[in-house]
Amino acid sequence: MNFKTLLFLFIVYSFNFSLILTLASSFTSGVDPNSHTSILFNSVGRANYGFDIYTLPSLSPPSNAKELKITDGVSVNFNGYFPNQNSSARSFISQQHQNLLSKTTSAPSVELVYVTERNGISGVNYVAVYCDSVSQVRSRSAVEIPTRVEVQLLPANGEISDRISMKDRPSLVGENLIYVSTHEDSGAPRASWAAVYSTHLGTRLTRRLTPKGLADFSPSVSPSGVWTAVASFGERGWDGEVEELRTDIYVFLTGDGSRRVKVVEHGGWPCWVDDYTIYFHRRSDEDGWWSVYRATLPRVGRVSTESVAVKRVTPPGLHVFTPATSSGNKEFIAVATRRPESDYRHIELFDLVRNEFREVTRSISPQTHHFNPFLSSDSTRIGYHKCRDASNEKQDDHLVLQNLENPIPGISLFRVDGSFPSFSPTGSRIAYVKLPGLYVMDRDGSNQRQVFKGLAFPSAWDPVREGVIYTSTGPIFATESSKVDIISINIDEENITYTKLTEGGENNAFPSPSPDGKWVVFRSGRSGHKNLYIIDAQDGEKGAIWRLTEGPWTDTMCNWSPSGEWIVFASDRDSPGSGHFELYRIHPNGTGLRKVIQNGSGGRVNHPWFSPDGRRIVFTSDHAGVSAEVISTPHQFQPYGEIFVANLDGSDIQRLTHNSYEDGTPTWGRVYIEPADVAKPIEGPGCTFDDCHWLSTKPNHGLKGAPIVPTTTRVQCV
Ligand SMILES: *[C@@H]1O[C@H](CO)[C@@H](O)[C@H](O)[C@H]1NC(C)=O
Ligand SMILES: *[C@@H]1O[C@H](CO)[C@@H](O)[C@H](O)[C@H]1NC(C)=O
Numbered sequence: 001m002n003f004k005t006l007l008f009l010f011i012v013y014s015f016n017f018s019l020i021l022t023l024a025s026s027f028t029s030g031v032d033p034n035s036h037t038s039i040l041f042n043s044v045g046r047a048n049y050g051f052d053i054y055t056l057p058s059l060s061p062p063s064n065a066k067e068l069k070i071t072d073g074v075s076v077n078f079n080g081y082f083p084n085q086n087s088s089a090r091s092f093i094s095q096q097h098q099n100l101l102s103k104t105t106s107a108p109s110v111e112l113v114y115v116t117e118r119n120g121i122s123g124v125n126y127v128a129v130y131c132d133s134v135s136q137v138r139s140r141s142a143v144e145i146p147t148r149v150e151v152q153l154l155p156a157n158g159e160i161s162d163r164i165s166m167k168d169r170p171s172l173v174g175e176n177l178i179y180v181s182t183h184e185d186s187g188a189p190r191a192s193w194a195a196v197y198s199t200h201l202g203t204r205l206t207r208r209l210t211p212k213g214l215a216d217f218s219p220s221v222s223p224s225g226v227w228t229a230v231a232s233f234g235e236r237g238w239d240g241e242v243e244e245l246r247t248d249i250y251v252f253l254t255g256d257g258s259r260r261v262k263v264v265e266h267g268g269w270p271c272w273v274d275d276y277t278i279y280f281h282r283r284s285d286e287d288g289w290w291s292v293y294r295a296t297l298p299r300v301g302r303v304s305t306e307s308v309a310v311k312r313v314t315p316p317g318l319h320v321f322t323p324a325t326s327s328g329n330k331e332f333i334a335v336a337t338r339r340p341e342s343d344y345r346h347i348e349l350f351d352l353v354r355n356e357f358r359e360v361t362r363s364i365s366p367q368t369h370h371f372n373p374f375l376s377s378d379s380t381r382i383g384y385h386k387c388r389d390a391s392n393e394k395q396d397d398h399l400v401l402q403n404l405e406n407p408i409p410g411i412s413l414f415r416v417d418g419s420f421p422s423f424s425p426t427g428s429r430i431a432y433v434k435l436p437g438l439y440v441m442d443r444d445g446s447n448q449r450q451v452f453k454g455l456a457f458p459s460a461w462d463p464v465r466e467g468v469i470y471t472s473t474g475p476i477f478a479t480e481s482s483k484v485d486i487i488s489i490n491i492d493e494e495n496i497t498y499t500k501l502t503e504g505g506e507n508n509a510f511p512s513p514s515p516d517g518k519w520v521v522f523r524s525g526r527s528g529h530k531n532l533y534i535i536d537a538q539d540g541e542k543g544a545i546w547r548l549t550e551g552p553w554t555d556t557m558c559n560w561s562p563s564g565e566w567i568v569f570a571s572d573r574d575s576p577g578s579g580h581f582e583l584y585r586i587h588p589n590g591t592g593l594r595k596v597i598q599n600g601s602g603g604r605v606n607h608p609w610f611s612p613d614g615r616r617i618v619f620t621s622d623h624a625g626v627s628a629e630v631i632s633t634p635h636q637f638q639p640y641g642e643i644f645v646a647n648l649d650g651s652d653i654q655r656l657t658h659n660s661y662e663d664g665t666p667t668w669g670r671v672y673i674e675p676a677d678v679a680k681p682i683e684g685p686g687c688t689f690d691d692c693h694w695l696s697t698k699p700n701h702g703l704k705g706a707p708i709v710p711t712t713t714r715v716q717c718v
């Protein structure tokens with residue numbers, strides 16, 4: 001299959017409907033549809049991120065009437081940037097798209113460059129909103145209908161990066177777009193693929209600014225455009241941390257990435273006021289509060305961490321992070337805060353002269369999280385993203401199955417709104433977990449129903465007996481002695497009952513049936529360690545049981561191959577108790593044990609599932625590290641989780657997902673689902689998600705340098 005999407009332009013009138021003017025895409029498929037398969041996975045929380053970018057004037061008191069939604073309510077829109085109204089990039093975009101812009105008479109009221117996740121993958125768009133005054137947007141005047149002109153600056157799968165990738169933190173300098181992309185493999189396990197690139201908007205010439213082998217986050221271009229500052233692990237690399245990343249700040253020439261120098265030890269999210277002044281955030285080593293600091297670079301002489309003066313700007317007593325500055329503005333900065341008295345993340349201004357805060361968003365939407373502020377170059381406007389107010393406008397559809405473009409021909413990739421999905425043998429139905437409870441739906445998202453009320457995970461269908469699903473029920477994240485047992489449920493019975501296949505409750509979990517439906521492999525803590533056992537599929541351990549693996553470590557998350565020849569599983573046997581998991585395979589008769597991913601690297605590789613032809617496996621892994629500063633997103637337990645596939649011998653590892661969410665619990669089915677979203681109307685309140693749990697209201701000391709939580713049963717997504 002070969003997608004070649006050409007320039008994708010569309011114009012949106014009003015806020016509710018869009019008219020696609022040009023959508024030129026050619027689609028060729030040279031693959032037999034019968035050989036096509038589908039992979040399903042879950043992203044924790046993602047179904048609730050209805051983000052749009054909003055703006056308020058920064059110089060007058062905030063009010064609901066003044067808040068303007070800039071983006072169009074489609075997909076997830078975040079991490080905006082206001083282009084300088086005089087920038088050459090802006091006039092360049094105007095020239096390129098005369099046909100669109102000539103439809104309007106006045107200058108745009110607001111222009112924005114931002115990240116958007118259309119088609120399930122991220123790209124960078126430019127949008128201009130036209131209306132005589134911003135206030136008229138909210139007044140819904142019949143005369144002044146605001147007009148939106150939208151231009152896709154960086155197609156997610158375009159010629160710039162042939163491979164699917166995450167895009168982040170765009171900004172414009174001259175006629176170049178500066179941004180983060182994950183399209184190049186770092187080449188090393190557990191090393192982030194996030195790097196800063198510069199793309200000329202006209203020629204599409206793209207230059208990598210981050211040296212090969214390093215990862216950079218959160219780029220910020222200085223007012224002159226000459227310098228770019230980033231947060232980076234440098235040569236040190238990622239240590240597995242998922243709270244404060246403890247990055248350092250580096251500066252390099254925006255033109256070609258040269259003259260790279262570390263300017264601040266320990267800091268992230270840099271932003272410039274002038275070419276010598278950078279604000280950034282860090283969690284204070286003294287008092288544990290996240291705070292904004294200022295770094296002043298020397299005007300003469302060598303720039304180094306020794307010659308740069310660092311001063312704390314915001315006081316302890318509240319968390320202050322993700323600062324934003326504007327050119328030459330020495331009066332105030334914009335920040336996100338978590339105050340001890342509030343459970344919500346809000347945008348505030350911090351007055352640099354009086355050393356006091358001015359709240360911006362709390363009076364408008366007190367119980368909504370607001371993320372990653374940014375200021376216009378003339379300081380008059382502040383932007384941020386938050387969940388769109390679904391009660392106020394057309395309800396968004398809820399994506400039950402969200403299609404994602406992916407780099408492997410013949411595979412249809414979907415994000416399911418539920419964890420531990422699995423296909424019925426014919427592929428017509430999908431089981432999934434939504435705690436607490438096990439659910440089943442038809443492949444088109446219809447007929448959703450709960451089939452088990454209690455806590456249950458994961459799901460696996462009997463390959464022979466129709467309607468029979470195996471799962472385990474009991475507490476999760478539990479110790480070896482927790483009461484968890486394997487059950488089978490016949491969901492086609494009129495009154496659903498379940499059969500208990502294990503009795504002792506010794507943390508018996510992760511059942512996977514053999515292809516003939518006679519046996520079930522699972523993990524159990526009955527010996528005091530979690531190892532693999534096989535039981536009779538109908539009579540359970542009372543019928544027959546034998547132990548497949550044995551040792552003082554954890555073997556778990558097993559999956560039986562379609563040929564019956566192999567069982568693949570995750571194990572920490574290389575370093576028991578460390579939290580490091582790798583994949584192994586073994587014959588059901590206990591012979592042939594070997595490691596699957598030879599260079600697993602001591603990270604977290606979990607939840608393997610065989611391809612329908614048994615030659616490959618899909619799994620979740622921290623192989624590509626983290627892709628963004630974790631504090632800039634809603635809570636993710638395991639933000640490094642991405643979906644990969646590899647051959648059964650561990651060769652040809654391919655990355656399927658690119659984002660800053662926790663992707664996990666994949667499954668692989670022999671049916672091909674047409675690559676289109678399956679949506680249902682939202683039931684109940686949308687947009688409910690947690691802010692970073694560890695960003696507590698108390699000083700936050702975290703686990704300094706502790707790489708991995710030493711919990712051996714920690715699974716993705718629950
Ligand atoms: C843009 O250019 C105009 C005229 O050249 C100037 O008056 C204005 O200050 C500039 N604005 C910015 C934000 O640089
Ligand atoms: C299911 O339960 C209902 C209500 O208890 C009962 O009337 C019905 O006979 C049951 N059906 C079967 C097949 O057992």
Ligand SMILES: *[C@@H]1O[C@H](CO)[C@@H](O)[C@H](O)[C@H]1NC(C)=O
Pocket residue numbers: 564565587588589590591
């Ligand atoms: C174990 O099973 C594998 C594959 O199913 C088979 O090739 C092998 O001969 C068996 N070994 C023994 C000792 O039975």
Ligand SMILES: *[C@@H]1O[C@H](CO)[C@@H](O)[C@H](O)[C@H]1NC(C)=O
Pocket residue numbers: 187598599
């Ligand atoms: C692991 O990776 C390194 C470099 O990436 C390579 O030299 C080595 O051969 C690999 N080892 C295995 C067992 O694949």
